[in-house]
Amino acid sequence: MKRKLTSWIMILAFFGTTTLPLQAAMISTPDVIAVEQSQYDRAQLIALLDRDDVQSQLLAMGVSAEQAAERVNSMTDLEVAQLNERLADLPAGAGVLGVVVIIFVVFVITDAIGATNIFSFVRPVR
Numbered sequence: 001m002k003r004k005l006t007s008w009i010m011i012l013a014f015f016g017t018t019t020l021p022l023q024a025a026m027i028s029t030p031d032v033i034a035v036e037q038s039q040y041d042r043a044q045l046i047a048l049l050d051r052d053d054v055q056s057q058l059l060a061m062g063v064s065a066e067q068a069a070e071r072v073n074s075m076t077d078l079e080v081a082q083l084n085e086r087l088a089d090l091p092a093g094a095g096v097l098g099v100v101v102i103i104f105v106v107f108v109i110t111d112a113i114g115a116t117n118i119f120s121f122v123r124p125v126r
Contacts, residue, residue, distance in 0.1 A: 038077040041084045045072045048087070048099060057100035063107060067118055071107060074115075079106075 046069055048054060055065045072080070086102055110116045114124035 034077075038080065041077075041080045042072065042075075044084060045080060049103075054100060054103075058103070061100065061104055063104070063118060068103065068107075071110065071116055071118070 111122035
């Protein structure tokens with residue numbers, strides 16, 4: 001009797017278990033490249049913000065290096081790529097001032113759309 005009860009419990013336990021569906025997919029080479037490129041672009045911007053001359057220009061405009069780095073980290077991959085593209089298009093003589101002006105303009109635009117609140121003189125669009 002005990003053996004029969006144990007057998008029934010085992011059968012019910014076997015059929016009562018549920019398995020969760022699994023999903024697996026291949027990761028394509030372009031997807032991997034896109035992820036790596038976005039990480040590289042973001043690291044490149046952070047490295048640019050770590051330069052002393054860029055930090056001094058940002059401080060002169062009222063933006064701390066921490067705020068700038070925080071904003072770069074919150075930007076989308078597309079925004080980072082566009083900013084890096086603009087920086088690459090600058091003439092060689094533009095130097096630090098051109099970089100700081102572009103970053104400043106990006107911060108003003110993000111303040112205007114309400115994504116950040118760095119500058120008190122910029123009122124977000126409602």
